[in-house]
Every structure is written in structure tokens, then in C-alpha cells.
Amino acid sequence: MTHAEPSRPLDLAGIGIGPANLSLAALAHPLPGLATAWYERRPGFHWHPGLLIEGTTLQVPFLADLVTLVDPTSDYSFLNYLRHQQRLFPFYFAERFHSPRAEYDAYCRWVSERLPGLHFHHHVEAIRWNAEHAVFDIDFTRLDEDGEATGVGRAHARNLVLGIGTEPHIPEALRPLTETATAPVVHSADYLDHRERLLAADHITVIGSGQSGAEIFLDLLRARPVGAERLAWLTRSPAFAPMEYSKLGLEHFTPDYTRYFHALAEPVRDELLAKQWQLYKAIDHGTLAAIHDELYRRSLGGAWPDAVLTPGVTVRTAGRMGTHQFELHLDHAEQGGRSRLNTGALVLATGYRERPLDPLLTALDPVIRRDESGRPRVDAHYRLDLAPAVSGTVYVQNAERHTHGIGAPDLGLVAHRSATILNSLTGEERYPLPERTAFTTFGLRPTGARAVVEQRFVTEEVGHITSR
Template sequence: MTAQLDAPHDLVGIGIGPFNLSLAALAQGLPDQGAGELATAFYDQRHDFRWHPGLLIDGTTLQVPFLADLVTLANPTSPWTFLNYLRHKERLFPFYFAEQFHIQRAEYDAYCRWVAGRLPGLHFGHQVDAVRWNPERDLFEVDYTQLDTDGEAVALGRTYTRSLALGIGTAPYVPEPLRPLAEAPTVPVIHSADYLDNRRRILGAEHVTVIGSGQSGAEIFLDLLRSRPAGRERLTWLARTPSFAPMEYSKLGLEHFTPDYTRYFHALPEPVRDQLVPAQWQLHKGIDAGTIAAIHEELYRRTLDGGWPDAVLTPGVSVRTAGRVATTKVELHLDHAQQGTRSRLTTDAVVLATGYRERPLTGLLAGLDPYLRKDSSGRPRIDERHRMILDPSVTGSIFVQNGERHSHGVGAPDLGLAAWRSAAILNTLTGKEPYPQPARTAFTTFGLEQAEHTRPRPAGELRPLVDHP
């Protein structure tokens, strides 16, 4: 073990996805709580930045405007804005004439890689193995393994920091009935996260089933539909939701992705928050209206010569069990919730657009478990400033990025709140306000009571019938 005994960092980030990349970009050049510059380091086991590479299907776009880049909504004058990226690439005028408010995913990935390739203090190819609190030094110890391009260990190291930022992201979720099949290399059952790597194999299958009603499932179904001859599509699209529903994208609906709503949600009782998150699925698990229209248009186009496309779209269906038929086919046992019926479907390939789950923190933070304060469901308690609530003996802070949906609501994984959250973390970390936060961000008043710190109460605003002490 090679220990780094130099001056400790002010902040170490674990994981370099868009959220910690945003934090690193906004942290660059900031002063610390003294007279020096904020010392940061960020680690990721991957060897370079890649954002959902398996889903960068040609023509697919972000579901948030380009202003939801890494920094603009906190500091539009930053050198790390998307517009400055375009300027460096000499593409500002083409972008101006393109009039694209929602950029392609591949372009967002290229922009993030441009930032990651220029920011100092990013350490790719470094796997963080353990985190501990050192009470003698009042610092966190971070142990890591440096990896070569084949993923083999080449060196061990340790660094020290006053605060941590966890941005380890999410992992593809595979439903229990399909896990044995997805783990068998001879059976073409893949998660949507690996779609492009397996696209040629999937296109070669006689019949393909897509499972999942979100944006990824819709985009993959559309890509497969466009790639297969009319009348011989041999496609099935199944969804557990009662319909292939559009995402809530009204102007006032989008205000659920504002700091105002995030604060409101955090102040709610834990049982209420736990009920709200699954009930708000259409805010983040629905399908972009443009994608739904494109699917319908493609299906309609295939009826022009008479007949119907060989494509089955069925919502309200869950997979009860699944098994292998011979060595090349999969049999899905299906339940229809509304009809109360069961059926079987034999298919040659399955694409699971079944979403993602937050990566568990238990292994990484095992050494800190005695210091963690948890809620009634065993999840870390996280304060309004995105910090884990720790034992008072721990003087450092652990900030959480995209691991706090249970405490901060549906906006936790949304790119549109990345810069705001990073700015809030840095304001807390520095004890100053390098990034002033807006007092109000939504026209909607989400409750009859507002927390005292949010904003002044304007004239005519609703007041509670009973003032609580």
C-alpha cells in the first residue's frame, strides 16, 4: 500500500459520471475555507468517461434542454458550458441555425468527454475499495487500486480528505425471473444498457421481444422496427404499466424538477415521501411524446399497402417466469393484470428495458457503518444539503449525488438539477457562497406551509389555517 501523506484533499469524489463531473467543473479554482484553493480529486474505475454508451442510438436526444449541461444553471459564465464546448469545436453557428433545444445523446456524451479530458484532478482507472474515518487525523481515508487497461491491479494507494462526494451512479436492473437467462452467454437476453454492443446479434434474431415501457424501451423498439422489412417485423413490445404513456412534460409539471420542489419533498414525512416516489412514475419513466409519435408514424406507414405490421404492443403485462427452449429460444410466461389471464410467448431474443437501480453503498461504506444514521427502511438519512447524517464525532461530510431519491424526490437523477446540486454542495463545503442560489424557482407553491429558509412570503400567498409552533 502506497499512502499519500501530502496535504489532505478538501473533497474526494468517488465516481465520475455527469453529476460528479459537474461538481469537479464547478469546484475548479474555488477558494477553500482559508486563503488557498479548494483541493479536489475524483476517482473512477473506468478508463475514460462514457455516458450510457449502449444507448447512444442515432438520432436519440436528451429529455432535458441543452441548458441542463454540467454548469450553466449555476454559472453560465463557466468555461465548461456546452456553448463554450461548441465554440471550441467551431460549431456555434451550425448549432445556432439548427435550432435544437434538445441535443442528441451522442453530442452530450462528446461534450462531457471534452470536459473530462481537460479538467485536472480526474483519476480514471482508479477503483475505490474502501472508505474509513480516521478519528486521530479527523479525516476520511480512501483506499484505491490503480488498474491497467485490462482491469488488472497495478498499484494500491491511499489518500485523505475532509469530505467525500459519492457519485457511483446506478446499475442496470434485471427482473428476477430473467436473471439466469441474462447471465447465460448463449441466450440472447440483454439489458438495454448493452443494446448497441449487441445490436447486430439482436437484428439477426427471427423474433425479438422488448420488455419495458420507458424511453429506452421505446427507442429500441423504434430502432428495431425501422430496421426490419415491412410485413416481417416479428416484434413484440411488452410493458408492465397499464399503457405506453407519455412522460409528463407540461410546463407546470416540469416544476417537480426544481429546487423548490426538492426542498418541499425533503421536508415531508418519510412515509409520505415513500408513497410519492412510485406514484410519480410518469414524471420520469414515461415516453417522450415525439418518440411515441414516431413509432405510430412508422407503424402507420407500414399499412399503406394493406395489412398490418407484424408487431404486437401489449401493456399491462408482467413476466412471471422464463425459461430456455432448446438452446436458441426463450419462453416467457406472462400475466395480464387487468384480464387476470396468463399466456406464453416464445421468442428468439429479449431486450430488457427494465431501468436502473441505485448502486448499494453498503460495501463501499462498510467501514463507516457505525457512524451512519439511517431511516426506518435502513437507508442513509440525508439532510437538505445532500449530506449524509453522521455521528457527531465525524467532523467531515459525505455528500450524495443521485443516491437520494428517497429523501430528495424524482429530481435526484435529473440532469437539469446537476449544476444546482453541485453548487449547493460547494457552497456548504467552502462555508461561503461562490454560487448564489435562487430564492424561488417555481411558480407552483407545493404546500400550504413553506420552510422558513426558502423565500419571503409574498402578499396574497396562501397561509395555513392553523399556525404550528
């Protein structure tokens, strides 16, 4: 059930409809007696439309869809999507383990169009706890096709889930360049919308060495004339480093590791996150190989391509030089030197930050318990730690990296997190979850179900030895 009766509050209201809440909506839909609704200010589902560059693929296997790793029989699986598109045999013969990004976007949009209870063009303005009726009051504005307000409304829910996602991050030194539009300064999130304008510039600089930066640099490189590429690629990272993609390394994106990470002390978690950048901020091996192959191809005539790739560089300050030029003041960490770079266009592949929850939860601020750094505490079931005066629950999705680790934004854990939330919400094991998901034992004191299993193993072994 997805629509609540007017006199009955929702069991769960979702704010934001990205992959995380879309997964939760898909898994909640078949559960009987559960009243849900989902609100999103955008006109429809779109997943990073500015980065759907031709030929790019997901960095997770197709099994990491919205539902399969929890319920392979779901109507909302990727394979069922292919069946409805009459594309199962082509997919089978393509032997793809990683599907194209554009196909993942189309799949999610297909799911969103089949699920009831999804309210696009609804901008949630405020959330308050209504102690008298023991519900959350959700105030929203309805929007038209142009994003203009057409009316207001209010919903009531016993529980909330916030899946408001991330927003593009622009470093402080580069923000002044975005204030005028005489020359293109584009965050990678909007790359495709501005691609032709970027290519018209005499010189283009890409800043940032994650997967997006690499894909954009490769796309620009392929589009520029041989010998007149006029490209620069800069990053503060010490190298254009490959993503850790070994099978045991990938076990950092399992529920086992999430449980281990959550049980660590806050200072240890913060220190770990800073060290693990190569697990999730580096570049796919295939993309690095394609960049090198393209650069090598362009050197076959004997000349080096006009492309500068420099790691270990920080933009200290930046300014405009006339109408169509920028000047970047650069620091090199290892050399301790400084330099300048003039360029005609900038692509800021500088990543994303979690959207802050505070503006949406202003009225709840007094009851939200926080850690030593002022961040909301999130328990193992993705619930905000609230004062006892609030009997309702607020779940969060992709806003808990500081408590759950690098797997928080990973698509491979979306379905498992959704199932954990639904099991917690209903107080029943609606979706049975595996006790163990990794061969690696993280730490000397296993946590959760893994601890029970391994303690049983130790007890049995001790008993066996004693009987001998």
C-alpha cells in the same frame, strides 16, 4: 486548485466520475484554495454508450449542462464546448433546444479531458474514518487498460462526495436467462454492443416501456423488413404512456419542489414516488409519435405489421426452450389471464437502480443514521447523517431519491446540487442560488428561502390591510 500537497489532505474527494461529480469538479475547479481529486475505475468518461442510438436526443434542454444553470459564464458550459468545436453557428441555425445524446456524451468527455485532478483507472476499494487525523482514508487500486490491477494507493480527505451512479436492474424472474449466452439476453444499457446479434434473431421481445425501451423498439422496428418485423413490446405499466411534459408539470424538477419533498414525512415521500412514474419513467411524445408513424407506414399495403405491443403484462417466469428460444410466462393484470410467448432474443429495458452505498461504506456503517426503511438519511444539503464522532462530511449525488424526490437523477438539477454542496462545503455562498424557481407553491407551508420570501409577502399584506 485540484492537486493536494502530499502533507495536506484533500478538502474533497469524489468517488465516481459521472455527470454529477463531473459537474461538481467543474464548479469546484475555479474556487481558490480548494484541494480536490476524483476517482473512477473506468478508463474514461462515457455516458450510457450502449444507448447512444442515432437520432436520439436528451430529454432536457441544452441549458441543463454541467454548469450553466448555476454559472453561465463557466469555461465548462455546453455553449463554450460548441465554440471550441467551431460549431456555434451550425447549432444556432439548427434551432435545437434538445441536443443529441451523442453530443452530450462528447461534451462531457471534453470537460473531463480539460479538468485536472480526475483519476480514471482507479478503483476505490474501501473508505474509513481516521479519527486520529480527522480525515477519511481512501484505499484504491490502479488499473491498466485491460482493467487489471497494477498497484494500490491511499488518499486522505476531510470530506467525501459519492457519485457512483446507478446500475442496470434485471427483474428476478428474468435473471436465470442471463446465465448462459446461447441466445441474446441484453439489458438496454448494452444495446448497441449487441444490436447486430439481436437483429439476427427470428423474433425479438423488448420488455419495459420507459424512454429506453421505446427508442430500442423503434430502432429495431426500422431495421426489420416490412411485413416480417417479428417484434413484441411488453410492459407491466398500464399504458405506453407519454411523459408529463407540461411547463407546470416540469416544475417538479425544480429546487423548490426538492425542498418541499425533503420536508415531507418519510411515508408520504415513499407513497409519492410510486405515483409519479409518469413524470420520469414514461416516454417522450415525439418518440411515441415516431413509433406510431412507422407502424402506420408499414400498414399502407393493407396488412398489419408483425409487431405486438401489449401493456399491463408481467413476466411471471421465464425459461429457455432449446438453444435459441425463450419461453415467457405472462400475467395480464386487468384481465387476470395468463399466456405464453416464445421469442429468440430479449432486450431488458427494465431500468436502473441506485448503486448501494453500503459496500463502499462498510467501515462507516456504525455511524450512518438510517430511516425507518434502513436507508441512509440525507439532509437538505445532500449530506449523510453521521454520528458526531465523525467530523468529516459525506455528500451523495444521485443516491437520494428517497429523500429529495424524482429530481435526484435529473440532469437539469445537477448544477444546482453541485453548487449547494460547494456552498455547504466552504461555508460561503460561492455560487449564489435563486430563492424561487417555480411558479407553483408546493404545499401550504413553504420551506427554505421560499418560506422567508412568502412570509415577508404575507406580513407586508397584513400590515397594509391593518393600516387601512
